[in-house]
Amino acid sequence: MTQELTSTDPARAVHTPGGRTGWWRDAVIYQVYVRSFADCDGDGIGDLRGARERLPYLRDLGVDAVWLTPFYASPQADGGYDVADHRSVDPLFGSLQDADDLVRAAHTLGLRVIVDIVPNHTSDQHPWFQDPELARQRYIFRAGKGADGELPPNDWESVFGGPAWTRTGRGDWYLHLFAPEQPDLNWENPEVHAEFEAILRFWLDLGVDGFRIDVAHGMIKAAGLPDIGHKEQAKLIGSQVLPFFDQDGVHEIHRTWRRLLDSYPGERIGVAEAWAPSPERLALYVRPDELHQAFNFQFLTADWSAASLRAIIDASLAATASVGATTSWVLSNHDVVRHTTRLGGLRRARAATLMMLALPGSAYLYQGEELGLPEVTDLPDEVRQDPAFFRGDGQDGHRDGCRVPLPWCGETAAYGFGPGGSWLPQPRAWKDLSVRAQTGDPASTLELYRAALALRRAHTSLGDGSLAWTDAPDGVLAFTRTGRSGHTDLLCTLNTLDRAVELPRPGRVLLSSTTLAAEGDTALLPGDSCTWWGL
Template sequence: MTTYLMTFRGTYMTQELAPTLRDQSAAHSAGWWRDAVIYQVYVRSFADSDGDGIGDLRGIRRRLPYLAELGVDAVWLTPFYASPQADGGYDVADYRAVDPLFGDLSDADDLVREAHRLGLRIIVDIVPNHTSDQHAWFRAALAGGEERALYHFRPGRGTDGELPPNDWESVFGGPAWTRTEAGDWYLHLFASEQPDLDWNHPKVREEFDSILRFWLDLGVDGFRIDVAHGMVKAEGLPDIGLSEQAKLIGAQVLPFFDQDGVHEIHRSWRTLLDSYEGERIGVAEAWAPSSERLALYVRPDELHQAFNFQFLTCDWDATAMRRVIDGSLAATASVGAPTTWVLSNHDVVRHTTRYGGGEQGLRRARAAALLTLALPGSAYVYQGEELGLPEVQDLPDTVRQDPAFFRGDGQDGMRDGCRVPMPWSGTEAPYGFGPGGSWLPQPESWGRLSVAAQSGDPRSTLELYRSALALRKELPGLGDGEMEWLATPEGVLSFGRPGLVCTLNTLATEAELPVPGRPVLSSAALEFSGAAVRIPGETCVWWAV
């Protein structure tokens, strides 16, 4: 019986398989987004250039070679616009200015140019559902200006207007309305510092067309659209009649989310994006109650991609995974769009922890990475997942900044744990993040998880990702295209792509299967005996066929 740990960069892989893969390599001719691997950078936590403990654009630019070597195709940046930072920059005061925390406009320009030089595309966040309460429009609105029509101001209910206009709740908890000194109320589906815009007003639409053009002219390759499902509210702002409304998001259509009117906005944006050369794209952050409704956002005349939150929230269970994969592929195929696969982002607990934490969570996370990168479509990687970073669950209350933490009955308020700054090198914090400290404390155990510590170790999670991303470019059957499920025992998933088979054992125990081809990558060591292979529990394997 022979045991192998498969790594693309190891001698076994490169000696026996690399020439074959190079012979088969073929590039997709159009629609780069259809099979792109897009790396999410949470700007304040990626790399700090000036020692203030907060990541910035210059820090990101200096680390772009790392991302190019990792093998991703594009980089998505969270908001870096001028902002009071009430919600990590998702409260924008000026959409055309860079916040001094992160640099200036020339730094943004330099970052885009350097990324393009390295063959990377840049996608930036746009926040169209709401502005900051410090935005010039909202300040004028509070002063009684005509800008009031650009937001949702309403009289209150009750004898003296002391009650909110309806029963809507903030995603962060508490009422979705705040009363002004004048006695009326304004709508904010998130923090009170984030008043919702009224997209029925033509000036709002004209302004955002201008904002998109500003950044497209600077050279960005697309936009991730925050709350893409939220810009249009039901006529009359009707009551819901239920409490704990945050739990209903993604489970049913609500009068403030996933209204059909949002699609007209996205169609107009698609026309704008198509007017630029270079295949600029729009990506919807849209919570929809079904894969079918999510697919509406990526019809041929709307956006290019939508995040697949059904997959992100799926349990570690073979039956559930297959059901979500089938539903996702069927829905996007019905409109001719690619499916996206995402395991973590800046709003959810890191999947290493969601999958059980510790050694088990890491085993599952490594396996899940190979699964997602083998599925048809595009994949997203959240910074640090390629290092196997866990959620930081013991942050002191005094350092937390998530606005949901300070409210009740909304999101869990624990998003800071997935936003702790990246460890790059060294044995002590801030692990090469920057010349000073870090805005959130990093665990003492992160020294062994740093980029430097994992680089060159064929058994590390970083090298597993580098290998998988290199193979994804080499093997023509990966990325966009077809797949076919193969017969397997219960608890095991296996599917074929042209020239490749991907096998995932979700069980805690090993599974013995016929060898389907030549192993090219595995998330754990394999044992071979004749024509059979023993796949350890919670392991994924790629086979060349």
């Protein structure tokens, strides 16, 4: 049942953070994976009250906005991305009043709040799916193949592995591109459109500043639901257009939502989680009449090499510039291996982050990356909860490793996460990576992030603007930045090699991912390092 707020104060929906026009174009947005951020009630699972109490930490870190993963009513078959009611808060995470309190508190601190919306599918416990007649109108059902309909309607595979179809007791099949508990909605039905527009209005009226749209590329399926013709289809996502992803019809949905967002004050935004096969197709999601941002997953999956990074940066900036948008850079999130581990160590992770924060556009940070947290790779099978782990042949099945609850303070688990332990075990070594342990240590990753975000906010060349490459030795990237002010007084150098490289000293060191020698007319860039120079 949809919850109601106890407060009738009409001011609760007023958007309060100030700021200039187009705030999203260079915003730094911090992803809070709610169940792993901070636990207030002691059940070992993070909640909205815990997140609200930690908002001052995020303000002091220097971010502009907070993105909250789903906290809606859900059986939790896929960490809350199986939504049973978009207008209610799951008791695991608190109440609707807690969500309202969090939005108010964030705005008071000058932080904006973005929430997840999940339009491709619902939970199989959603009232629509529980009603057999409604289900066949508002979800995708088909007759099976074979003499008795005993075979799936086509060869589509779930992203989590196995067939993307499940047979019902009536003998027909329903589509689920993810877990069987997540049936895909039928976006050819106008009632689905109307429901999601009402959901968006519900949260906009509460005061949220925008939506991260889960599987924004997935709502429309190719006519006739054609076969793909080969196995391991999840590996094709982001490399080619598939009959169930990145179909052109999704863009009309996003245009409708953009008109809705624009009807509210305060520049509310839409953010696409869209896996597209090229920067050019990704840019279609951020055309002037569509969404404001789209995650750049090509950048996230780039190899650690100067050539690879430069090619992706060039293609990304060209594609978004062609539609008047900026690029949204990201290195980690709740679905991928943390970049400290993925890139081959903390040294590279720090360098990659500093380079990302120097690029034109906006940036997304995933909780814990500012602590240099590595992927937890040794979780026992009995504690895992990722549905892909139990199906085995879809996504790598190890997403739990990036979702381990954060260490805040203390010498023993749960390291200040909450008074009742944590839903996934935390490594013992994390006591040295906690917020308290790193605060005040100038060599810590936390203080590097704080310094970088403070400089990014203060320096006129950073944020929105343009980039120009400069000559650099093989294996090194060097670019100058020109911000909105028109000043060009910052140079970023990234050494992707495992050895030091000497180059003429370009200016004074503003910030470096590691200690470097820069005296006289030369500078020695350490291997796997990034430096910001004032020109």
